Amino acid sequence: MTCRELFELLMDYLEGALPPPQVELVEAHIADCDDCRSYIGAYREARDLVARTIRAEQPPDPPEELVQAILESRRKKPR
Numbered sequence: 001m002t003c004r005e006l007f008e009l010l011m012d013y014l015e016g017a018l019p020p021p022q023v024e025l026v027e028a029h030i031a032d033c034d035d036c037r038s039y040i041g042a043y044r045e046a047r048d049l050v051a052r053t054i055r056a057e058q059p060p061d062p063p064e065e066l067v068q069a070i071l072e073s074r075r076k077k078p079r
């Protein structure tokens with residue numbers, strides 16, 4: 001799996017919506033790739049922060065801006 005493929009699966013992975021074979025692929029890549037591991041860590045922290053902030057109001061919108069920021073940073077810093 002490439003980093004690009006991982007990011008395409010990232011939303012479903014974080015939602016727990018991926019089938020187990022793909023979860024294994026994602027986790028194998030994360031275990032091997034420091035960049036993706038740190039991005040996913042930051043992504044989860046941001047999501048948790050959003051969820052805590054507005055949990056009493058409504059479900060958080062998908063953090064599309066954050067995904068775009070991640071993709072942008074990948075383009076700027078190729079492996």
Ligand SMILES: [Zn+2]
Binds near residue numbers: 033035036
């Ligand atoms: Zn990666």
